[in-house]
Each structure stands twice: as C-alpha cells, then as structure tokens.
Amino acid sequence: MAGYAFWRLVQAAIAVFGVMTIVFVIMRLAGDPTLLLVPEGATREHIEALRHELGFDRPIAVQYVAYLADVLRLDFGQSVVQRLPATAILASRLPYTLELALGASAIALLVGIPAGVAMAVWRGGALERLLATFVVTGQSMPTFLSGILLILVFGVLLGWLPTSGSGGLSSLVLPSIALGALSMATFARMARIAVVDELSKDYVRAARARGLSQGAVVVRHVLRNAAVPVVTIAALEFGNLLAGAVIVETVFAWPGIGQLAIQSIQSRDFVVVQVVVLFVSVIYVAMSLLADLAYAWLDPRIRLHG
Amino acid sequence: MSDVLLAVENLTVDIGGTAVVDGVSFAMRRGEVLALVGESGCGKSLTAMALLRLLPPAARLAAGRVVLEGQDLAALPERAMRRLRGEALSIIFQEPTASLDPLATVGSQIVEAYRVHRGVTRAEARRAARDMLDAVGIPDAERRLEQYPFELSGGMCQRIMIAIALVCGPSLLVADEPTTALDVTIQAQILDLMRKLVAERGASILIITHDMGVVADIADRVAVMYAGRVVEVAPVAELFASPRHPYTALLLASVPRLDATPKAQLATIEGRVPSPDEFGVGCRFAGRCPLAVQRCHEAPPALADIGRDHAAACWRSADVARLMEPAS
Numbered sequence: 272m273a274g275y276a277f278w279r280l281v282q283a284a285i286a287v288f289g290v291m292t293i294v295f296v297i298m299r300l301a302g303d304p305t306l307l308l309v310p311e312g313a314t315r316e317h318i319e320a321l322r323h324e325l326g327f328d329r330p331i332a333v334q335y336v337a338y339l340a341d342v343l344r345l346d347f348g349q350s351v352v353q354r355l356p357a358t359a360i361l362a363s364r365l366p367y368t369l370e371l372a373l374g375a376s377a378i379a380l381l382v383g384i385p386a387g388v389a390m391a392v393w394r395g396g397a398l399e400r401l402l403a404t405f406v407v408t409g410q411s412m413p414t415f416l417s418g419i420l421l422i423l424v425f426g427v428l429l430g431w432l433p434t435s436g437s438g439g440l441s442s443l444v445l446p447s448i449a450l451g452a453l454s455m456a457t458f459a460r461m462a463r464i465a466v467v468d469e470l471s472k473d474y475v476r477a478a479r480a481r482g483l484s485q486g487a488v489v490v491r492h493v494l495r496n497a498a499v500p501v502v503t504i505a506a507l508e509f510g511n512l513l514a515g516a517v518i519v520e521t522v523f524a525w526p527g528i529g530q531l532a533i534q535s536i537q538s539r540d541f542v543v544v545q546v547v548v549l550f551v552s553v554i555y556v557a558m559s560l561l562a563d564l565a566y567a568w569l570d571p572r573i574r575l576h577g
Numbered sequence: 578m579s580d581v582l583l584a585v586e587n588l589t590v591d592i593g594g595t596a597v598v599d600g601v602s603f604a605m606r607r608g609e610v611l612a613l614v615g616e617s618g619c620g621k622s623l624t625a626m627a628l629l630r631l632l633p634p635a636a637r638l639a640a641g642r643v644v645l646e647g648q649d650l651a652a653l654p655e656r657a658m659r660r661l662r663g664e665a666l667s668i669i670f671q672e673p674t675a676s677l678d679p680l681a682t683v684g685s686q687i688v689e690a691y692r693v694h695r696g697v698t699r700a701e702a703r704r705a706a707r708d709m710l711d712a713v714g715i716p717d718a719e720r721r722l723e724q725y726p727f728e729l730s731g732g733m734c735q736r737i738m739i740a741i742a743l744v745c746g747p748s749l750l751v752a753d754e755p756t757t758a759l760d761v762t763i764q765a766q767i768l769d770l771m772r773k774l775v776a777e778r779g780a781s782i783l784i785i786t787h788d789m790g791v792v793a794d795i796a797d798r799v800a801v802m803y804a805g806r807v808v809e810v811a812p813v814a815e816l817f818a819s820p821r822h823p824y825t826a827l828l829l830a831s832v833p834r835l836d837a838t839p840k841a842q843l844a845t846i847e848g849r850v851p852s853p854d855e856f857g858v859g860c861r862f863a864g865r866c867p868l869a870v871q872r873c874h875e876a877p878p879a880l881a882d883i884g885r886d887h888a889a890a891c892w893r894s895a896d897v898a899r900l901m902e903p904a905s
C-alpha cells in the first residue's frame with residue numbers, strides 16, 4: 272500500500288508539473304502583456320523599460336526556470352495588473368467558488384444518487400422512464416443555456432430567487448443547480464449502472480435465499496458494493512466542480528475563481544492565470560488521489576492487502 | 578404419508594412462452610438425500626430456484642405445486658415465502674465465494690441469516706454463528722467470523738454457506754452443484770459434512786448435480802432430468818444397477834470406470850440436447866435414442882411406476898437392459 276501511494280504521489284507531481292509548463296508556454300504565446308499595461312501614447316523607451324522591469328525581455332527558457340524556482344519557494348508572483356500578490360487575489364475569490372462547489376455537490380449527490388438507485392431497483396418501470404428523462408435533460412443541457420433559463424424562470428418570471436451575484440443562501444440556489452446538473456446526471460448514471468451490476472451478482476440471490484427482502488438486500492449489501500465506483504467518481508466530480516465553474520460564474524456574475532480566470536485571461540494578467548490553473552490542477556490531482564484512497568478504504572480486499 | 582417432506586407436482590417454469598421445466602414431479606421423504614441429475618440446461622437448477630421462488634426475472638413459475646410440510650409454496654404470498662427462506666428451506670450454490678457479500682465479514686452474514694428469522698440480539702446471533710462455524714468444522718471461529726470472503730478458500734466459503742443455510746435449522750437443504758467449483762479432495766469433505774450435519778438435524782437434502790460420482794457418494798434416491806422433464810426416479814443402487822430409461826443407461830455408460838478394459842472406447846450419446854424450440858410432441862430423447870420407435874416421436878410417455886420405488890418415462894423401458902450389455 273505504501274509503495275502504491277508513493278507512485279501515485281509521483282504521478283500526481285508529474286501531472287501538476289506538466290500543467291504548469293503548458294500554461295506557462297501558452298500564456299507567452301498569447302502575446303506581450305506589456306502593451307496592455309502602458310498608458311496610451313507611451314514612448315518606445317517607456318515600454319522597453321517596463322518590459323525589462325517585468326522581465327519579459329529575457330528568453331522564454333530563462334523566464335521559465337525563474338518561474339519554477341519561484342514556485343518551489345512558494346512565491347507565485349505579483350499580479351502585473353493589480354500589483355498585488357497573486358495568491359492573495361486567489362484567496363479572496365476562493366470562498367465563493369468553494370461555496371458554489373459545495374452547493375452544486377449537494378444537489379448532485381442528494382438528487383443524483385437516489386435517482387440512480389431508484390432507476391436500478393425499479394428498472395423497466397414508469398418511474399425509471401420518468402427519472403431517465405430528468406437525468407438526460409440535466410446531462411444534455413449546456414450550462415450557459417440552463418443557467419439563463421433558470422434566471423429567466425425563477426429570477427425574472429417568478430421572482431423567487433436573485434438573478435445574479437453572491438449574497439446569502441438564496442443567491443446560491445440557482446448557480447448550484449446550473450453547475451450541479453451535469454454532475455447529478457453523472458451520479459445518477461453511475462449509481463444506476465453500479466446497482467444494476469450488483470443486483471445481478473450471486474450474493475444478492477444468496478442473501479434473498481436467507482430470507483431478506485429485496486429492499487433489505489439493497490440497503491444492507493448492494494448499496495455498499497455499488498458505492499465503490501460511485502465514491503471514486505464523487506471525488507473527481509468535486510474536483511470538476513471546483514475547477515469547472517467558469518461558465519456558471521460568468522452567467523451568474525459569481526465572484527469566484529472561474530470568473531477571476533476569465534478576467535485575468537482578458538487582461539493578460541498571466542501571473543494570476545498561472546496561479547489559478549496551478550491551484551485548479553493541484554485540486555484536481557488531489558481529488559483523484561483522494562478517490563483512490565476512498566476506494567481502498569471501502570474495499571477490504573484493497574484495504575487489507577493492496 | 579406423514580414422512581413425505583416435499584412433494585413437487587407438475588412444476589412448470591416458463592421462459593418467454595417456452596416451458597423449460599415441464600411438468601416436473603417428485604417427492605422427498607424426511608431425512609432423505611435426493612439427487613436431481615442431468616446435463617447443463619436440462620432445467621435442474623431452475624427447478625431448484627423455483628422451489629425457493631427465486632427464479633431469475635425472465636423465468637416464471639407457470640404451473641404446479643410445491644408442497645413443503647403440507648404448505649404449497651407456489652401459492653404463498655411473497656411475504657410469507659420470505660419467512661420460509663432460510664428457515665424452512667435453504668440453498669447453497671455452485672460458487673461459494675461469489676455467493677457471499679465481498680464487503681461484509683462472514684460472521685455478519687451468518688448473524689444476518691439468524692437474526693432475520695429469530696429477531697434475537699446481535700450477541701445471541703453471534704453465539705449461534707460461532708457454534709455453526711464449529712459445526713461446519715472451521716477452527717478458530719472467533720477470528721474467522723471477522724474475516725472477509727476473499728480471505729478464505731473456496732472450500733472454506735462453502736462451509737460458511739452451509740453454516741448460513743443451516744443456522745436456522747431448515748428441514749430441507751437444496752444444494753445446487755455445491756462441489757462443482759471445488760477441488761476433488763475438498764469436494765469429498767463438503768459432501769461428508771453435508772451428510773453428517775443433515776443427519777444430525779433430521780433434515781433432507783435435494784442435491785442438484787451432473788456428477789454421477791457425487792450421486793453415488795451422497796444420494797439415497799435419484800431423479801434424472803432430460804430437456805425439462807423427469808425421465809426416471811429410482812433408489813441410487815437400483816438406478817446404477819438397472820436403469821430403465823435409455824438416457825439414464827447411456828449416461829451411466831459414458832462414465833469412465835476403473836474396471837473397464839484399458840483403452841476401451843468410452844460410450845457417448847449421439848447428437849445433442851434439443852433446444853426448447855426443437856421439442857417435439859413425443860419423447861424429447863427420441864431423436865437420440867437407439868431404441869426409439871414411431872410411437873416415441875408421437876406421444877410423450879408419462880412417468881410410470883415400473884417397480885417398487887422405481888419410475889421411468891419411456892415406452893420401451895422393458896428393453897433398456899439391452900443397452901447395458903457391454904459392446905462387443
């Protein structure tokens with residue numbers, strides 16, 4: 272188990288390093304931010320001076336090594352636009368994204384898993400068809416469309432919930448639904464597949480032969496066995512929700528890191544872009560590591576002998 | 578007739594409109610070991626599952642009665658049937674390891690089987706589970722109860738399954754190919770164990786198998802199935818000595834024998850088992866039977882008594898002895 276964990280950590284580090292490198296290169300390819308920073312009508316000397324001050328006149332390889340050295344010292348640089356430490360900017364937005372990711376996860380798990388289990392247990396019936404329609408809708412509707420529809424119906428027409436911004440629990444509801452819908456569909460499908468798969472196994476028949484009702488077999492045996500694949504997905508999905516809220520945060524004017532990423536890209540504030548992407552990739556890799564550990568914890572065959 | 582434990586009458590199981598178990602009837606006495614023998618796909622396992630009313634979703638109990646201790650199981654509501662499973666009749670399966678929940682300790686699964694019927698405290702059920710492990714010959718019971726199925730061998734898991742099946746003291750144990758997945762040495766141990774436990778408890782065993790060795794080892798009587806029907810029923814010694822259905826005779830002739838001439842060709846049965854859509858109106862073995870005459874293809878022979886405790890479903894049962902003569 273320890274050897275396995277060590278290799279998973281090495282893999283994780285390589286993944287994060289790869290992401291850092293790609294983002295660094297792509298941001299440099301996108302153009303020189305100096306021109307965006309200088310006031311209109313600045314002289315050539317003025318521009319060159321600023322470029323030198325920010326270090327953009329050095330070769331890209333030198334800039335890259337300097338960047339890696341800084342990251343290793345946990346110095347993630349200063350925003351070239353706001354002149355603030357990039358980590359401070361990130362930290363100021365993080366609580367909003369966390370809040371939204373938790374809201375979306377709650378909706379995804381609390382709706383998706385019961386829906387998936389119900390679809391498996393009553394498969395072939397009217398309930399399954401009804402739930403399947405619901406799940407496919409959640410899965411296939413693009414976020415920018417579902418977000419705008421939710422705003423139109425619940426914000427504008429019915430006036431029940433705020434249309435945008437962050438202010439209390441009521442403003443969290445619509446963006447959580449918009450963001451959680453896809454994960455909800457994923458959980459429902461995964462849970463359904465896992466439960467159907469388990470229901471066909473010999474131990475289910477054997478448990479019924481002991482005198483247990485179908486419901487008792489599902490609750491006592493099937494759910495736990497089916498949870499193994501679902502938990503793995505859950506951790507990955509949470510990583511997704513933290514990282515993938517760019518569109519929802521834009522549609523709902525939610526001041527999280529997704530919106531920060533868009534704003535930073537538009538102003539070519541690549542120090543901030545780098546720190547956002549680095550953060551998101553670390554979260555994502557950490558979640559997949561967590562998924563593996565949860566898998567091991569749930570399954571005694573891995574827990575005891577892995 | 579008070580010594581009749583189980584009477585299966587005209588049991589018919591239907592898959593997609595075809596009777597894959599077709600009018601099966603047999604009876605079992607208390608304390609008896611009855612073997613239900615046949616090739617794969619002859620309907621013997623479906624018959625077993627029909628007794629417990631645990632047929633797969635595609636199959637349907639279309640007709641028949643399953644009278645266990647005077648109660649027709651086929652007519653019971655599901656709730657009442659559930660109370661009998663594990664209590665009055667139990668089953669063990671071919672794949673012992675797959676039949677245990679991989680994520681639950683074996684102890685918890687025995688405890689569950691006991692508590693669902695007895696409603697006792699966990700501690701009492703645990704005591705019963707420990708006693709059961711002792712009874713099925715698993716040493717170091719305390720530690721074993723905490724183990725998971727993957728930590729035990731196949732033979733060990735089958736002992737656990739037997740413990741689960743017998744913990745509530747059922748009067749009938751159905752054993753569906755209980756030793757097929759096990760090593761031959763373990764196989765003999767499991768059969769011995771089943772026989773001993775069932776004798777101690779005065780219960781009966783219905784053992785489903787395709788293995789004549791298992792039949793000879795454990796059974797008192799044998800019911801032979803072919804293509805969804807029972808074709809012969811007889812005490813084991815009599816069946817082996819003088820089968821009265823050509824299928825039984827050919828099946829026995831195809832078992833390798835230690836006393837046969839070295840290098841003698843092993844007998845085979847020509848052709849293959851008909852699939853349900855190929856069943857004709859007559860005897861289902863007629864197409865492969867060396868004794869078949871016109872009548873065999875036209876009308877199905879009923880299972881008829883042809884001697885004391887011996888029945889066969891064959892128009893030519895009187896001529897079957899001919900098939901048993903060694904080929905020259």
